[in-house]
Amino acid sequence: MFKKVVLAEDFQGENQGIAETLHEKLAIEELQNEFYCDKxxxxxxxxxxxxxxxxxxxTDLFFEKDHVDRKLTSGRELIKAARAQQPGLKIIxxxxxxxxxxINALFKEHKINGYVCKGRSGMVELVNAIHExxxxxxxxxxxxxxxxxxxxxxxxxxxxxxxxxxxxxLTKKEVxxxxxxxxxxPNSESTIDKRISRLYDEYEAKNTTNLLFKLAKEGKI
Amino acid sequence: MFKKVVLAEDFQGENQGIAETLHEKLAIEELQNEFYCDKxxxxxxxxxxxxxxxxxxxTDLFFEKDHVDRKLTSGRELIKAARAQQPGLKIIxxxxxxxxxxINALFKEHKINGYVCKGRSGMVELVNAIHExxxxxxxxxxxxxxxxxxxxxxxxxxxxxxxxxxxxxLTKKEVxxxxxxxxxxPNSESTIDKRISRLYDEYEAKNTTNLLFKLAKEGKI
DNA sequence: AAGTCTCTTACAGAATTCCGTAAGGGATTG
DNA sequence: CAATCCCTTACGGAATTCTGTAAGAGACTT
Numbered sequence: 001m002f003k004k005v006v007l008a009e010d011f012q013g014e015n016q017g018i019a020e021t022l023h024e025k026l027a028i029e030e031l032q033n034e035f036y037c038d039k040x041x042x043x044x045x046x047x048x049x050x051x052x053x054x055x056x057x058x059t060d061l062f063f064e065k066d067h068v069d070r071k072l073t074s075g076r077e078l079i080k081a082a083r084a085q086q087p088g089l090k091i092i093x094x095x096x097x098x099x100x101x102x103i104n105a106l107f108k109e110h111k112i113n114g115y116v117c118k119g120r121s122g123m124v125e126l127v128n129a130i131h132e133x134x135x136x137x138x139x140x141x142x143x144x145x146x147x148x149x150x151x152x153x154x155x156x157x158x159x160x161x162x163x164x165x166x167x168x169x170l171t172k173k174e175v176x177x178x179x180x181x182x183x184x185x186p187n188s189e190s191t192i193d194k195r196i197s198r199l200y201d202e203y204e205a206k207n208t209t210n211l212l213f214k215l216a217k218e219g220k221i
Numbered sequence: 222m223f224k225k226v227v228l229a230e231d232f233q234g235e236n237q238g239i240a241e242t243l244h245e246k247l248a249i250e251e252l253q254n255e256f257y258c259d260k261x262x263x264x265x266x267x268x269x270x271x272x273x274x275x276x277x278x279x280t281d282l283f284f285e286k287d288h289v290d291r292k293l294t295s296g297r298e299l300i301k302a303a304r305a306q307q308p309g310l311k312i313i314x315x316x317x318x319x320x321x322x323x324i325n326a327l328f329k330e331h332k333i334n335g336y337v338c339k340g341r342s343g344m345v346e347l348v349n350a351i352h353e354x355x356x357x358x359x360x361x362x363x364x365x366x367x368x369x370x371x372x373x374x375x376x377x378x379x380x381x382x383x384x385x386x387x388x389x390x391l392t393k394k395e396v397x398x399x400x401x402x403x404x405x406x407p408n409s410e411s412t413i414d415k416r417i418s419r420l421y422d423e424y425e426a427k428n429t430t431n432l433l434f435k436l437a438k439e440g441k442i
Numbered sequence: 443a444a445g446t447c448t449c450t451t452a453c454a455g456a457a458t459t460c461c462g463t464a465a466g467g468g469a470t471t472g
Numbered sequence: 473c474a475a476t477c478c479c480t481t482a483c484g485g486a487a488t489t490c491t492g493t494a495a496g497a498g499a500c501t502t
Contacts, residue, residue, distance in 0.1 A: 010340065010341050011235065011339050011340060011341070011343055012238070012340070012341055012342060012343040012344040012345065013234070013235040013238035013239050013242070013315075013339065013343045013344050013347075014232065014234040014235050014238060014339075015238065016237075016238035016241055016242065016344060017233070017234035017235060017236065017237035017238030017239075017241070018234050018238075020237055020238070020241055021234070021237065035341050064340050064341065066341065094234075118232050118234065118235075119231065119232060119233070119285050120231050120232070120233055120256050120285065120287065121233055122232055122233040122234050123233040123234055123237060124233065126234075166430055166431075167430070167431065167434040168427075168431060169426060169427025169428050169430065169431030170427075171428075205390060206389075206390025206391075207390050207392075208430045209387055209388070209390065209429045209430045209433050210387075210388065210389060210390030212430050212433065212434045212437075213388040213433045213434065213437055216433075216434055216437040216438060217437060
């Protein structure tokens with residue numbers, strides 16, 4: 001079983017519960033639990049420098065902002081930084097996120113090894129996930145259906161820029177004017193119109209209101 | 222200190238962390254931790270019938286749906302039922318909710334005794350809250366500013382019904398037609414129009430898209 | 443009873459959205 | 473090189489949104 005594990009989880013209750021589980025159910029020898037991404041990353045770095053690297057990182061995705069300055073502000077950033085530094089590190093994400101698109105991206109882009117949903121059986125699943133990952137397999141919470149979300153199209157930079165302004169209540173003409181004034185291109189009202197129409201198709205939205213609402217609910221914007 | 226405490230929290234990690242804290246920091250003699258509202262309510266009922274009522278309930282607000290049938294589906298419903306049955310019960314809510322309006326409503330409508338945000342200092346705060354509530358005072362997480370949110374207007378049933386349909390992409394005319402077909406009143410396009418315009422003022426929105434986006438982001442719909 | 447307030451409804455006009463057609467330019471391909 | 477595809481842009485028309493004005497009905501006050 002893993003000997004050195006680092007945990008990044010900002011909820012004190014959750015953090016404590018995980019720590020207890022790891023001690024009692026898995027007899028992890030060295031568990032470092034942190035409440036900030038930066039601190040967890042520092043632990044990884046120092047351990048690597050001392051030639052005693054961590055074997056597994058368990059991390060949340062969302063970290064609440066508080067008075068402390070942060071460089072890494074999300075689990076995603078922490079994962080990216082950790083991967084770059086220590087490619088062999090095993091990573092399990094433990095979060096409330098249940099959007100298959102987001103989770104799929106973590107597996108694809110950052111090669112995470114496991115994903116566990118917070119929930120009624122979160123600790124049972126976490127223990128299973130750790131066992132699986134230890135044996136070089138991946139683990140995904142059974143309630144998630146990752147394969148079904150692949151057909152969805154991602155938003156590019158231009159899409160996001162338009163959507164942001166629409167969300168703020170600008171009309172298409174106003175968006176066009178703003179882009180022109182800021183020398184952003186493309187910027188014609190017509191092109192903006194076309195882009196939005198394409199998004200209607202892609203997200204099966206009936207109008208702008210419906211589109212923005214759907215995307216907001218899916219956490220895409 | 223409290224002797225009999227019931228805990229309703231569906232996240233296994235949180236649940237475990239809280240239980241550990243209550244044992245170690247407060248030496249609670251009898252802690253009943255439950256993962257479903259209905260189970261927690263049954264505990265309260267049985268204890269009351271046996272003339273050994275619980276003194277304190279700690280509950281979350283959101284409970285994930287799963288295969289188990291539920292009567293009480295949220296912390297709010299649990300609190301309401303518990304209050305009706307046992308008016309003297311002390312209640313502390315421990316949740317991610319950080320919308321002052323929602324939290325204020327809990328204090329006003331259900332006379333909860335404390336509110337603790339899940340977060341980095343959740344367990345420290347929870348211990349403080351329990352002390353305060355034990356001495357018949359109320360406790361609110363310091364990061365919340367409950368007074369500043371009073372000027373915001375709540376959405377009534379009619380507002381919500383309209384907004385729901387708009388979010389689904391219906392036009393105002395279609396909403397009007399739907400309400401007429403379902404014999405819901407008021408239902409004229411004009412009245413629906415007026416309502417939405419009023420919401421523009423109240424939420425400082427510029428158009429329907431902006432309004433729905435804002436409300437979605439605030440978690441109101 | 444008269445005045446005031448709010449809610450519902452109708453109507454109308456200017457602005458905006460939505461969707462189609464069309465033209466030109468750049469990249470790719472056979 | 474021609475054909476094709478995709479992106480950008482322009483334009484027009486029907487539908488919808490947004491914002492006024494106005495009238496009637498019910499509740500409340502004085």
